Amino acid sequence: MSLWVDKYRPRQLSELHYHSELSDRLRSLASSGDFPHMLVYGPSGAGKKTRIMCTLRELYGPGVEKLKIDQRVFVTPSKRKLDVNVVQSNFHIELTPSDVGIYDRVVIQDILKEIAQTQQVDLNAKQKFKVVIINEADALSRDAQAALRRTMEKYSTNIRLIMCANSTSKIISPIRSRCLLVRVAAPEEDEMLKVLKHVAKKERLTLPDESALSIMQEANGNMRKALLIFEALRMQSPDLSSSIDIAKADWETYCSKIADQVVQEQSPQNLMKVRTGLYELLSHCIPPTMILKTITGALLLKVDQSLQPSIIHWAAHYELRMAQGNKKIYHLEAYFAKLMSVLKNFNYMGLDDDDIDF
Amino acid sequence: MDEREGSQPSSMWADRYAPTTIADLAPSKTRISQVKSWLEEALYGRPAGLDVGVNFSKQAAERVRKYRRILLLTGPAGVGKSTSVRAIAGEMGVEVIEWNEGFEDWGFRGDVERESLTSKLITFLSRNSYSSLPIAGIEDSRPSMSSQTPATGSTTYPRLLLITSLPNLSHYPTRQAFHGALLDFTRDYSSNSSPLVVVIPDVGHSGAAEEPWSARGGADSSSDGAWDLKSVVGEAVLASPAVTTIDFLSMAPTFITKALKRVLGLAIPIASDRPSNDVVQLIAQTSNGDLRSAVNSLEMLMKTSSAALTSAVSGKTALPKKGKGSRGGGKGKVSGSKEMQILLNQIARREQSLGLFHALGKVLYNKRIGETSEDGDDDGLARAKEAEYLATNPLPNHLRRHSRPRYENDFEELLSTAPVDTATFMLWIHQNMPQFCADIDELDECLEAICDADRMKTDDDLWQRSSQAIAYAFHVAVRGVVAGLPAPVPKNHQKMFKPDFFRWIKSGKLNQATLADITRWLARAGESAQPRDSLDGMWEPADNQEDVSTNTYRGQRSNAVLATEFLPMIRLLKRRGHGKSTGTARLVAPPNMKR
Numbered sequence: 001m002s003l004w005v006d007k008y009r010p011r012q013l014s015e016l017h018y019h020s021e022l023s024d025r026l027r028s029l030a031s032s033g034d035f036p037h038m039l040v041y042g043p044s045g046a047g048k049k050t051r052i053m054c055t056l057r058e059l060y061g062p063g064v065e066k067l068k069i070d071q072r073v074f075v076t077p078s079k080r081k082l083d084v085n086v087v088q089s090n091f092h093i094e095l096t097p098s099d100v101g102i103y104d105r106v107v108i109q110d111i112l113k114e115i116a117q118t119q120q121v122d123l124n125a126k127q128k129f130k131v132v133i134i135n136e137a138d139a140l141s142r143d144a145q146a147a148l149r150r151t152m153e154k155y156s157t158n159i160r161l162i163m164c165a166n167s168t169s170k171i172i173s174p175i176r177s178r179c180l181l182v183r184v185a186a187p188e189e190d191e192m193l194k195v196l197k198h199v200a201k202k203e204r205l206t207l208p209d210e211s212a213l214s215i216m217q218e219a220n221g222n223m224r225k226a227l228l229i230f231e232a233l234r235m236q237s238p239d240l241s242s243s244i245d246i247a248k249a250d251w252e253t254y255c256s257k258i259a260d261q262v263v264q265e266q267s268p269q270n271l272m273k274v275r276t277g278l279y280e281l282l283s284h285c286i287p288p289t290m291i292l293k294t295i296t297g298a299l300l301l302k303v304d305q306s307l308q309p310s311i312i313h314w315a316a317h318y319e320l321r322m323a324q325g326n327k328k329i330y331h332l333e334a335y336f337a338k339l340m341s342v343l344k345n346f347n348y349m350g351l352d353d354d355d356i357d358f
Numbered sequence: 359m360d361e362r363e364g365s366q367p368s369s370m371w372a373d374r375y376a377p378t379t380i381a382d383l384a385p386s387k388t389r390i391s392q393v394k395s396w397l398e399e400a401l402y403g404r405p406a407g408l409d410v411g412v413n414f415s416k417q418a419a420e421r422v423r424k425y426r427r428i429l430l431l432t433g434p435a436g437v438g439k440s441t442s443v444r445a446i447a448g449e450m451g452v453e454v455i456e457w458n459e460g461f462e463d464w465g466f467r468g469d470v471e472r473e474s475l476t477s478k479l480i481t482f483l484s485r486n487s488y489s490s491l492p493i494a495g496i497e498d499s500r501p502s503m504s505s506q507t508p509a510t511g512s513t514t515y516p517r518l519l520l521i522t523s524l525p526n527l528s529h530y531p532t533r534q535a536f537h538g539a540l541l542d543f544t545r546d547y548s549s550n551s552s553p554l555v556v557v558i559p560d561v562g563h564s565g566a567a568e569e570p571w572s573a574r575g576g577a578d579s580s581s582d583g584a585w586d587l588k589s590v591v592g593e594a595v596l597a598s599p600a601v602t603t604i605d606f607l608s609m610a611p612t613f614i615t616k617a618l619k620r621v622l623g624l625a626i627p628i629a630s631d632r633p634s635n636d637v638v639q640l641i642a643q644t645s646n647g648d649l650r651s652a653v654n655s656l657e658m659l660m661k662t663s664s665a666a667l668t669s670a671v672s673g674k675t676a677l678p679k680k681g682k683g684s685r686g687g688g689k690g691k692v693s694g695s696k697e698m699q700i701l702l703n704q705i706a707r708r709e710q711s712l713g714l715f716h717a718l719g720k721v722l723y724n725k726r727i728g729e730t731s732e733d734g735d736d737d738g739l740a741r742a743k744e745a746e747y748l749a750t751n752p753l754p755n756h757l758r759r760h761s762r763p764r765y766e767n768d769f770e771e772l773l774s775t776a777p778v779d780t781a782t783f784m785l786w787i788h789q790n791m792p793q794f795c796a797d798i799d800e801l802d803e804c805l806e807a808i809c810d811a812d813r814m815k816t817d818d819d820l821w822q823r824s825s826q827a828i829a830y831a832f833h834v835a836v837r838g839v840v841a842g843l844p845a846p847v848p849k850n851h852q853k854m855f856k857p858d859f860f861r862w863i864k865s866g867k868l869n870q871a872t873l874a875d876i877t878r879w880l881a882r883a884g885e886s887a888q889p890r891d892s893l894d895g896m897w898e899p900a901d902n903q904e905d906v907s908t909n910t911y912r913g914q915r916s917n918a919v920l921a922t923e924f925l926p927m928i929r930l931l932k933r934r935g936h937g938k939s940t941g942t943a944r945l946v947a948p949p950n951m952k953r
Binding site: 002003006044045069079085087094095096099135136222224225228229231232235236246247249250251252266267268269271272275276279280282283284285286287290318321324325326327329330331333334337338340341344345 | 530781785788792793795796797798799800801802805806808809812813858859862863865866869870873877878880881914916917918919920921922923924925926927928929930931
């Protein structure tokens with residue numbers, strides 16, 4: 001059996017629990033026969049993909065749910081082989097070109113061309129076009145986006161693009177102007193509660209209000225995370241009464257531990273401990289920016305208010321450097337060294353100023 | 359020595375006086391005996407160390423031989439890998455068939471020349487894994503060994519394939535073909551086939567690093583730049599039970615001295631014409647464990663005017679033995695007079711690369727002019743001079759706090775003698791830096807420098823790679839670190855460690871593979887065609903089985919989401935459900951993947 005997130009994922013627009021206006025709009029778009037390219041954006045776990053898949057079902061009927069998973073091989077001009085995982089049905093194809101890094105342009109071009117040049121085979125298909133879903137569109141390189149723009153014009157009779165992104169800011173304006181922008185906002189608390197209750201009911205559970213509240217607090221607007229936590233909590237304590245902490249993601253706990261270390265003692269030896277922690281997180285494939293953000297978030301709660309601006313300043317500074325640099329560990333560690341140095345100097349300052357209680 | 363030269367003008371000493379007997383071989387006795395016993399097992403199937411009297415069945419011998427197909431000899435250049443094989447094989451009476459670039463002469467049909475070098479190598483491997491027909495080159499001297507070779511049959515002689523020059527492995531198809539050929543070689547076994555020895559010069563680290571590491575620099579070092587053993591022979595070959603690896607270490611000066619003396623004894627019959635012990639030792643110490651180059655230097659030295667040499671030696675001969683360990687090559691202080699060193703530098707003009715730890719020490723100990731050295735010889739004069747220099751060239755007021763004696767070493771020299779590439783060197787510095795800082799502010803400054811250098815992206819972007827950029831990055835990193843470190847650094851018996859980076863990269867890759875597994879598993883679990891009863895009860899209590907038939911998989915998820923949201927939860931679920939696994943990597947491998 002699958003996870004609850006998958007199991008109770010709505011499959012039709014009518015089953016969606018929130019953003020009903022958006023659902024109506026998508027439904028009318030799908031039935032109008034004139035479906036535009038779309039750029040769906042919104043925070044992680046808000047339900048972008050769910051809405052896309054529901055729309056697809058609206059477009060093509062249940063046939064679109066017959067998925068098969070493929071691995072395609074692409075060859076770059078420099079003869080390097082790339083493996084790309086592709087999910088497809090008869091009517092659509094889904095890919096994440098950013099998986100291949102700087103070679104995403106090759107993948108985009110090849111796959112779009114291939115699909116665009118083959119007409120819809122299924123005569124019973126409701127639509128003449130196929131849909132290409134591009135995940136993580138905001139991680140596409142400039143090159144790939146430029147290539148995309150050309151293809152969107154050229155093959156618009158045969159394909160429609162649906163792009164999925166966290167924000168539109170990294171998408172070049174020619175693409176933005178060619179797409180219908182659809183924003184999927186994170187669900188409100190009562191909306192999340194509705195979903196949680198729905199799942200609880202289906203699972204024949206009673207979800208106490210305080211547990212629901214702590215789940216939602218932990219999930220912070222991320223429906224997927226909420227459901228995962230809910231399921232984990234259920235597994236850990238079947239009556240759902242225990243503290244939410246046991247269902248927390250371990251890396252987050254780890255991050256707050258690192259934050260503790262930074263505040264505790266500012267010395268080269270301690271930085272070595274922090275380094276080990278950072279390595280541990282990095283090797284567990286936690287994205288470095290997420291590490292930086294999470295630890296910074298935990299740190300901000302522990303330091304004096306007057307320090308907070310400078311901490312955020314350094315976080316921004318080192319996040320930029322991380323993007324420019326090569327080995328993430330250097331920059332992450334340099335960030336914490338800087339913070340330790342800032343903290344230490346602040347503490348010394350506090351020695352002769354007895355107003356600051358720290 | 360002139361007559362001898364006249365008799366055989368073509369070859370150099372290194373070739374002419376190469377040892378032909380096991381006793382003369384210079385590498386350590388353990389390696390030699392390892393190679394020897396491997397060869398014996400591979401050829402005769404008789405485990406080394408088994409008493410002659412013990413009866414060893416033919417089948418058992420076959421079984422042993424089957425798992426002794428390929429021997430990989432690795433190690434830095436010039437430590438005698440190939441020479442050892444040849445000498446041992448020679449002494450065992452084994453015919454060595456060697457692959458080298460000029461292979462045409464060996465081929466027996468005209469059309470062979472049409473083949474590319476790679477395909478020739480592959481044919482060489484497949485053709486020679488079978489034993490020769492009886493007509494093939496018959497050597498006269500078959501030592502007694504062949505009498506105890508039941509496996510190879512009476513009509514054939516044992517033979518050994520030797521590959522010393524590798525094909526162009528940076529060409530991807532060539533590399534694949536080479537890997538394939540090796541793999542086939544491990545698999546095809548008949549009682550007549552002969553074993554293969556591949557000599558792989560170590561290019562990963564040039565001479566001084568203590569242990570070979572497999573991953574170089576960059577976060578995704580699947581790049582084709584790094585030549586570790588895995589990329590040379592292929593992972594499958596390396597994992598094959600029929601493949602053995604023996605790693606030769608770079609030679610200690612004492613071994614080289616011994617070998618040099620042997621060569622001298624052969625080359626120059628008259629003892630009085632030979633150079634003094636000091637000269638030999640000096641050559642041995644400057645050779646960095648490379649015996650071939652040491653012999654070459656010796657030959658060059660003897661060919662240039664011997665008069666100059668004797669005068670130089672007589673100038674100052676007292677050789678202060680510093681009493682460093684025998685493995686002090688490159689690390690220990692090179693003894694001998696200045697003149698002699700200059701002379702040697704003229705003869706063997708090679709850059710002496712520093713030992714990795716020596717180079718690290720030069721940076722991290724941050725030695726300033728006039729500082730009291732380790733051994734306690736206080737250089738008061740230098741200190742006074744430096745103080746005078748500082749007094750005459752004062753920093754402007756606002757920078758006064760940076761005032762300190764100048765750094766003792768030359769950065770340019772450090773750059774040209776660094777034993778590893780800049781990115782790796784930076785990793786080592788980064789790993790060991792914190793111990794040398796007394797204060798977090800200093801460490802912060804050092805890290806800042808490393809970050810700046812890292813931003814120059816010298817090691818990942820093939821297109822922007824330029825030697826200049828790398829040099830700049832080196833300077834930024836090293837100068838920055840030196841400026842940031844306290845002077846003098848606190849000395850509390852710091853130990854240098856290998857960068858953790860390599861270990862974490864490795865486990866990171868493992869986890870990435872796990873993520874891919876999870877993706878597959880999630881897809882599998884949701885794929886409509888898949889009968890999913892095998893996964894039933896894996897995640898949920900048994901009483902909860904409604905609409906199993908519906909398809910729940912809805913497409914891809916990004917790795918970030920998987921790593922940060924799914925994986926921790928699945929781990930929690932699993933911990934509850936099965937309660938046994940602990941380590942992450944093992945934990946998340948989804949059960950029942952097959953079926």
